[in-house]
Amino acid sequence: MTLAPGRAVAVTAVLVVIFLQLPVVVTVLAAFSSTSYLTIPPQGLTLGWFAKVLSDPDYLSAIWLSLLLAVVSTTISLVLGVAAAWALHAKALPGSDAIASFLMAPLVFPSVVIGVALLQYVSLLRLYGGTGVLIAAHVVITVPYIVRAALSSLGGIDRSLDEAARVLGATGFEAFRLVTLPLIRPGLIAGALFALVTSLDNVPVTIFLLGPGQQTLPVLIFSSVEHGVDPSVAAVSTLMIVLTGLILFVAERRTGFHKFV
Amino acid sequence: MIMRRRTGLGLVSPLMLVLIACFLAPVILMLPTSFREYLPGMGITPGSWTLDNYTQIVTDDYYREVVWRTFGLGLLVTAIALVIGYPLALMIARGPARWRVPLTLAVIFPMMLNLVVRSFGWIALLANRGLLNNLLIDLGLIDTPLKLMFNMTGVVIGLVHIYLPFMVLMLVAAIQAVPRDVEAAAATLGAGRIRTFFMVTLPLTASGILAGSILVFVLTISALVTPRMLGGATYRVLATVIYDEYMQLLNWPGGSALAFALTVTALVVVWISGRLAKRWGGLA
Numbered sequence: 384m385t386l387a388p389g390r391a392v393a394v395t396a397v398l399v400v401i402f403l404q405l406p407v408v409v410t411v412l413a414a415f416s417s418t419s420y421l422t423i424p425p426q427g428l429t430l431g432w433f434a435k436v437l438s439d440p441d442y443l444s445a446i447w448l449s450l451l452l453a454v455v456s457t458t459i460s461l462v463l464g465v466a467a468a469w470a471l472h473a474k475a476l477p478g479s480d481a482i483a484s485f486l487m488a489p490l491v492f493p494s495v496v497i498g499v500a501l502l503q504y505v506s507l508l509r510l511y512g513g514t515g516v517l518i519a520a521h522v523v524i525t526v527p528y529i530v531r532a533a534l535s536s537l538g539g540i541d542r543s544l545d546e547a548a549r550v551l552g553a554t555g556f557e558a559f560r561l562v563t564l565p566l567i568r569p570g571l572i573a574g575a576l577f578a579l580v581t582s583l584d585n586v587p588v589t590i591f592l593l594g595p596g597q598q599t600l601p602v603l604i605f606s607s608v609e610h611g612v613d614p615s616v617a618a619v620s621t622l623m624i625v626l627t628g629l630i631l632f633v634a635e636r637r638t639g640f641h642k643f644v
Numbered sequence: 645m646i647m648r649r650r651t652g653l654g655l656v657s658p659l660m661l662v663l664i665a666c667f668l669a670p671v672i673l674m675l676p677t678s679f680r681e682y683l684p685g686m687g688i689t690p691g692s693w694t695l696d697n698y699t700q701i702v703t704d705d706y707y708r709e710v711v712w713r714t715f716g717l718g719l720l721v722t723a724i725a726l727v728i729g730y731p732l733a734l735m736i737a738r739g740p741a742r743w744r745v746p747l748t749l750a751v752i753f754p755m756m757l758n759l760v761v762r763s764f765g766w767i768a769l770l771a772n773r774g775l776l777n778n779l780l781i782d783l784g785l786i787d788t789p790l791k792l793m794f795n796m797t798g799v800v801i802g803l804v805h806i807y808l809p810f811m812v813l814m815l816v817a818a819i820q821a822v823p824r825d826v827e828a829a830a831a832t833l834g835a836g837r838i839r840t841f842f843m844v845t846l847p848l849t850a851s852g853i854l855a856g857s858i859l860v861f862v863l864t865i866s867a868l869v870t871p872r873m874l875g876g877a878t879y880r881v882l883a884t885v886i887y888d889e890y891m892q893l894l895n896w897p898g899g900s901a902l903a904f905a906l907t908v909t910a911l912v913v914v915w916i917s918g919r920l921a922k923r924w925g926g927l928a
Contacts, residue, residue, distance in 0.1 A: 476656060500903070504669065
C-alpha cells in the first residue's frame with residue numbers, strides 16, 4: 384500500500400510552482416525586450432535597458448543607499464540580537480519569555496503602522512530625513528528574524544558542550560565564542576540572510592522616512608510604477624532577481640538554507 | 645549554562661533600549677494624535693480632543709467599505725492560498741524524496757524576491773497592454789483587453805502570489821509532523837487514499853492550517869505595496885488609505901486612528917489563534 388500523493392496532487396503542485404515563477408519569468412523577458420510592451424514571441428532583444436539603469440544616477444544612488452541600509456542594519460541587528468538571545472537562552476533574567484515576545488513584536492505589527500509611527504516620531508524630534516533614522520528603522524524590522532534564528536539555533540545545541548568548555552577553564556565569553564558560536568553559525572547565517580532580504584525589500588516603513596532626494600531601490604521602483612510600466616524597471620528587477628538567486632544558491636550550498644526557513 | 649544576572653542584563657539591554665526608543669515610543673506617541681481634531685487644509689487643531697476619528701471608521705460609508713473590503717480580501721486570499729497551497733505542501737512533505745529540495749527552493753525563491761519586483765512582474769502580465777491581454781488578443785480569443793488590474797482580480801492574484809509561500813512552508817511542517825504510521829494504519833484498515841486524507845491527514849494538520857491561515861490573513865490585511873501597485877488609486881484597502889491619509893491628505897489624526905484599528909485587529913487575531921492553538925494542543 385503506497386500513500387504517496389496521487390497524480391492529481393502532483394499536477395496541481397507543478398501548476399502552483401509555475402504560478403509562483405510566472406512574474407519572475409515575465410520580468411526577465413521584459414528586461415531584454417526591445418519593445419516597451421511584452422508580446423510572445425518577443426519582438427526583439429536588447430541589453431539597452433541594463434545600460435540605461437547602470438548609467439542612471441538616480442538608480443545608482445538608490446542601489447547604494449539600499450545596500451548601505453541592508454548591510455549596516457543587519458550587522459547591528461546581528462550583534463544586538465545574538466547578545467540578547469544568548470542572555471534569554473541562558474535564562475539569566477526573570478521574565479525571559481516576555482522579553483523575547485517584546486523583541487519579536489515588530490513582526491506582528493503591520494509595517495505601515497511602524498512606518499507612520501516613526502514618521503510622526505522623527506518629525507516630533509526634528510530628525511527627519513537622516514540616514515541614522517533609516518538605519519534605526521531597519522534594525523527594528525530586521526532584528527526579530529535574528530532573535531528568532533538565534534533562539535531556535537541555541538535551543539538545538541547540546542548544553543553540555545558549553546559546560547564542558549567552562550569546566551576546562553574557558554570563561555563564559557570564550558565558551559560562547561569558541562564552542563557555541565560555531566555551532567549556531569548556520570542558523571545565524573540563515574537569519575542574517577532573512578534580515579538582509581527584509582531590509583532590501585522594505586517599502587512600507589522606509590517610504591515614510593526618506594528625506595528629499597533620498598531613494599531606496601524598492602521605493603524608487605514602487606513610485607516609478609505609478610507613472611507607467613518602464614522596461615528599465617524590468618532591467619533593475621532582473622538584476623535583483625539574479626542577485627537573490629545567487630544569494631539563495633550560495634546559502635543553500637553552504638548551509639542547506641531550505642532547512643532553516 | 646551559567647550566566648550572572650548582571651551579565652544577562654548587559655546583553656539584553658542594548659537591544660531593549662533600541663526597540664523602546666525606535667518602536668515602542670513611536671507607537672505609543674501616535675495614540676494622542678489619533679484623538680486630535682483634523683481640519684482639511686488647516687492641519688491639527690490645537691487643544692481639542694475628539695473620538696470622531698474612530699467613530700468615522702464604522703459610521704462613514706467610505707471607510708466602512710474599505711474596512712469590509714480589507715477583511716474580505718484577507719479571507720479570500722487566505723482561502724485560495726490554503727486550497728492551492730495544500731497540494732504543493734503535500735507533494736513536498738510526502739512526495740518523492742528527490743523532488744523535496746527543488747520544490748522547496750521553488751517556493752523559497754519567489755518568497756525571498758523583492759515584493760516590489762514581484763508586483764511589477766504581475767503588472768507586466770496583467771496590464772491592459774500586458775503579456776496576458778496581448779496573448780489573448782493575438783490568439784483572437786478576445787477583442788478588447790480584459791480588465792485584470794486596478795480591481796479585485798489583480799490584487800487577489802498579487803497577494804496570493806506573495807503570501808502563498810508562507811502558507812506552504814507552514815503546511816509542510818504540519819504534514820511532516822503527522823506520523824506516517826497513522827496514515828498507513830488507516831490504509832490497512834481499508835480507507836482509500838482520499839478517505840485517508842480527509843479523515844486522518846487533514847484533521848491532524850488542523851493546527852498548521854490555523855497557523856498558516858492566521859499568518860496569511862494578518863499579512864494580507866496589513867499589505868501596502870501589492871494593493872497599491874495592482875489596485876492603484878481606485879481599489880483601496882486599509883493600508884493604502886493610511887498611506888494616503890499621511891502622505892497626500894496630511895490627515896495624521898485620521899491616519900493614526902486607522903493605524904491603531906488595524907494594529908488592534910491584527911493583534912487580536914494573533915491572540916485568538918494562540919488561544920485556539922493552545923486549546924487544540926490540550927485536546928490532542
